[in-house]
Amino acid sequence: MYRYIAQRLLLLVVTLIGVATITFFLSRVLPGSPVEMMIGFHPTAEQIAAAKKELGLDQPLHRQYVRFVSEAIRGDFGISLRTKQPVVEEIGRRSLATIELTLLTTLLLVVVGVPIGVISAVHSNSPVDHTVRTLSIAGVAFPVFIVGMLLQMLFYGKLGWLPLQGRLSSEVYLDHPFDRVTGMFLIDTLLARDYVAFRDAAAHIVLPLATLTLVTLPLVTRITRNLMMEVLQEDYVRTALAYGMPRRVVYYRYALKAMLIPLMTVVGLTLGFLLGGSVVVEFVFDWPGLGGYVARSIAASDFPAAVGVTLVLASAYLTVNLVVDLLYFVADPRLRRA
Amino acid sequence: MSTLEADVGGLAPAWTGAHRWKRIRHFVGSHPLFVIGLTVFLVIVVAALAAPWIATHDPLAIKFSEKLQAPSAEHYLGTDSMGRDIFSRVLYGARTSLMVGVVVVGLAIGIGLPMGLLAAYFGGRIDTTMMRIADVFLAFPPLLLPIAITAAIGAGLFHAMVALAISWFPWYARIMRSSVLRVKSELYVSAARAMGVNHTNVMIRHAVPNALTPVVVQGSLDFGYVILAAASLSFIGIGAQPPDIEWGLMAAAERAKFLDFPWTVLCPGLAIFVTVLAVNLVGDGIRDLLDPKHQEFK
Numbered sequence: 001m002y003r004y005i006a007q008r009l010l011l012l013v014v015t016l017i018g019v020a021t022i023t024f025f026l027s028r029v030l031p032g033s034p035v036e037m038m039i040g041f042h043p044t045a046e047q048i049a050a051a052k053k054e055l056g057l058d059q060p061l062h063r064q065y066v067r068f069v070s071e072a073i074r075g076d077f078g079i080s081l082r083t084k085q086p087v088v089e090e091i092g093r094r095s096l097a098t099i100e101l102t103l104l105t106t107l108l109l110v111v112v113g114v115p116i117g118v119i120s121a122v123h124s125n126s127p128v129d130h131t132v133r134t135l136s137i138a139g140v141a142f143p144v145f146i147v148g149m150l151l152q153m154l155f156y157g158k159l160g161w162l163p164l165q166g167r168l169s170s171e172v173y174l175d176h177p178f179d180r181v182t183g184m185f186l187i188d189t190l191l192a193r194d195y196v197a198f199r200d201a202a203a204h205i206v207l208p209l210a211t212l213t214l215v216t217l218p219l220v221t222r223i224t225r226n227l228m229m230e231v232l233q234e235d236y237v238r239t240a241l242a243y244g245m246p247r248r249v250v251y252y253r254y255a256l257k258a259m260l261i262p263l264m265t266v267v268g269l270t271l272g273f274l275l276g277g278s279v280v281v282e283f284v285f286d287w288p289g290l291g292g293y294v295a296r297s298i299a300a301s302d303f304p305a306a307v308g309v310t311l312v313l314a315s316a317y318l319t320v321n322l323v324v325d326l327l328y329f330v331a332d333p334r335l336r337r338a
Numbered sequence: 339m340s341t342l343e344a345d346v347g348g349l350a351p352a353w354t355g356a357h358r359w360k361r362i363r364h365f366v367g368s369h370p371l372f373v374i375g376l377t378v379f380l381v382i383v384v385a386a387l388a389a390p391w392i393a394t395h396d397p398l399a400i401k402f403s404e405k406l407q408a409p410s411a412e413h414y415l416g417t418d419s420m421g422r423d424i425f426s427r428v429l430y431g432a433r434t435s436l437m438v439g440v441v442v443v444g445l446a447i448g449i450g451l452p453m454g455l456l457a458a459y460f461g462g463r464i465d466t467t468m469m470r471i472a473d474v475f476l477a478f479p480p481l482l483l484p485i486a487i488t489a490a491i492g493a494g495l496f497h498a499m500v501a502l503a504i505s506w507f508p509w510y511a512r513i514m515r516s517s518v519l520r521v522k523s524e525l526y527v528s529a530a531r532a533m534g535v536n537h538t539n540v541m542i543r544h545a546v547p548n549a550l551t552p553v554v555v556q557g558s559l560d561f562g563y564v565i566l567a568a569a570s571l572s573f574i575g576i577g578a579q580p581p582d583i584e585w586g587l588m589a590a591a592e593r594a595k596f597l598d599f600p601w602t603v604l605c606p607g608l609a610i611f612v613t614v615l616a617v618n619l620v621g622d623g624i625r626d627l628l629d630p631k632h633q634e635f636k
Contacts (some may be wrong), residue, residue, distance in 0.1 A: 018474035023490040137622075141615035143566055145573045145589060146607035149596060157597040164597075276481025283574045298489050299575035306489030310482060311517045 001329060001336060008325060019314055022074050023307050024065055024318050027248050041190045082300050087308040091290065095312070097167060098282070098289030101205065102274045104186075110215070110221050111271060112264065117224025121232060122251055124225075132225075136218030144277050148211040148284035155207060165286040172200040208285040216273050220266060227262050229336025230333045244253030260331050268324035275313050361544045365627055373627075375619025384615055395423035397430045404542035406599050416601045418592055424602065434614040435613060436500055438568045439561045445503035445573050447557055448616045450510025455549075457511065458518035459541055472508035480505075481567060488576045495584065496606055498577035502567055506560060513556050517549035524548070558624045562617035569610050598607070 010107050059067070071078070077087035120132040155162040163169065167185060178192035188207065189198035231237060232255060240250045275291075282292035290309050297305040367372055385392060394414065402419035409416040416423040457468040475483065487501035521527060522545065530540050569586030571577035578584035580591075585606035592602035 015474050015477045019486070022474070023486055085586055137618065138615060141562065141566070141611050141618055143569050143573070143586065143589075143607060143610050145570065145586070146603070146611065148358055149589070149593075149603055153597060175356070208416060272479030272482070272501075272540070275479045276485070279481065279485060280570050294485060294489065295574035295576060298485070298493055300490060303489070307486070310486035310489050313482055314478055314486065318477060 005182065005326060009324060012322055015318060016311070016315055017069060017073075020069050021065070022312060024068050051155070058264055072308075072311060077311070078304035080297070080305040082297065082302040082305065087305050090293070090305065091309060091312055094288060094290050094293050097287060098278055100184040100186065101208055101212065101281070101287060101289060102271065102278055103184075104205065105216065105274055106267060106271065108209065108213045109216055111265065113217050113220035114224050116217075117221040118251065118256065120221065121228035122247075124229065132221060132266045136221055137213070139218040140213065144211065144215050144280040145284050147214055148207070148281060151207050151211055152284075162206055165204075165284075167201065167288055168197070169200050169204075172197050176200075208281050208287050211284070212274060212277055212281050215277055216270060217334055219273060220270055223266050224259075224263065227259050227266075231258045234258070259260050261328055264324050264327055264331065268321040271320050272317050273316055277278050278298055341564050351559060369623050369626065371619045372623025375616045375623065376615055378616035379620050380610065381489050382432055382616065383436065385429055389426075389429040389433055391612060392427050393426035394424075395426045398581055399423075400507060404508050405601070406434060406595070408599075409601055415605045416599075418588070418602050419599075421594060424588075424605050427583055427588060428585070428605055431585045431588060431609060432613070434495070434578065434582065434584045435444065435568070435610070436566045438495075438502075439565045439617070440498050442502045442564045442568070443557050443560055445499070446506035446560075449503070450507040450512075451514050451546075451553060453507070453511040454514025454516075455541060455546065459537070459545060465515075468511065472511045474538040475505060475508040476512075478505070481570065484567060484571060485576065488571065493576040493579060495572070495578040495582050498571045500567060502564055502571075506564065509556065509560075510553060511573040513552050514549060517552045521545050521549045555621075555625045555628050558621040559618070561621060565617065566610065566614050590614040 056312045075088055077091075079085065080090055081241050083090065116132060120129045123129050152164055156164045176189075176194050176197040178188050178194045178197055180189050181191055185201040186198065189195075189201055234255075237250060237255055241247070251304060278289065279291035279295055281287065283295050286292065292312060294306055294309040294313075296302075297309065383503045387591065399422060401417075403421065404413075404417050405419055405421040407413055407417045407421075413423050415428060416464035418424055418427070453472070455467050457465040478486070484498065484501040487498055487504055491497045491500070527540060527544055530544050534542075568577055569584070572582075572584045572586035573590045575590065580587070588606040589596075589603045592599065596603040
């Protein structure tokens, strides 16, 4: 078990260095160098030389590479070209908004998506199952931003129930100064017992949350359904049903328990889709997290910021999946002895 | 010998002569969604190719005097905030999206296929090296890798396509590798080697054609996802740039006022949805046709 953990940690480090290497060499090999991005069009020769020196581009390639990777490992991604502030600090200010959104979405996916998948599998080829499958085939063809904008049209434009975008209304932001204890507004406002601010924060998160959940739901439902179909073929499920055990007990206690490990894997992998999807969702809803930040950084050719955020998001994803793999040992006692 | 015959093995005779048509007819009859998807897809392809003749206006012509008009007889899908005809732009946008799909999937297969082939055919250290490289790419969250690569090389439609191809090729390397590994143990490969056929010929004439089916299936399934991903990249401003005509970019450009002028966003959005749905239905059909062992959803 410990050997396995050590192996996985090593693989994590190797992968991250690999990712840093890929981004580094792509940015140097392909047209559109960081210098061009930094100083824009039609620079003078002196400007180019000065910018190259500032970015360390006058050094030989291998030395640039070593410097880039060693600084990245220490969490130093340099200064944002756009805001002239350390990228690490900018990431720190925005990360909790993204964490709040993705955590809640994951929770919702498990609470909604998994039961739908189970029901679809248990009643396979029934009208319910066909509806779920048809919806998920149609669902994966929807672009994330159109789902978001449709929800905005309906709930803000037509019904006026929910705010269009952002994380808090400006009045609440000014008049309700609650402590940023965790950085997640839903928790912070409750800790401060500021229910007006809580309601405002909750109203703001509904649409981004719904969008991110809707676009990931087909994936979670489909995988859960396929996993459940496999488990239902098992002998012990058939035996339990033959003994006349209540179906609900068999499905939700025995079958679902056997699905626990593959399901944890699904949740880990879903996080990858969520991080990708959150970039678009945060952009649509002006959610002040890392996703919208990285999109704007790339559009503004802010190389250090863009690379820094993507590396941080990638590490988060890899770490979560490592933790998920390690949780196998908790979920399945047989693995601990191996 | 065709790819199909090899893959279905014992069923091969069913694919010759009259039986082949019988089987295809049966398949078409039992897969209505495939037929619908294929029809819609072909219509889109024809519309994209014939865009210059079907389009009612110049898709790039800016006319502020006609901006933000609702759909009418003059402008079938209305006009955008610069007075450009949305119907014509949606038509030309189909060209971009289909081109992106073909180029990205083609490029990804172009890189992944030789990698997988070499890895599986020679095995050993070549195999390990190639697959570790693929693993690094696969360890990355889906849409985030193209974003990271675009971050490194800058925004733009061409860069986004390169980025998407780079993040997709490891899948093809993996699939090709396992497919070739299966073919490699077949008798006809050993026989060819024993008869003195050199490695290059064995790979190109025997291994590749017979190992291609899963790659084709995966390619047809990926086509829609690539179109979606490219539209998302363009929407957040790191893919296509004006004056490119791209559906994601069209939706993004009208973001400021879309609540009052919903057609400016809904038309390109619906175009993406219909195209991706049709492509996915075709992809599912091709999978069922070429890979009868696939049992998902049964």
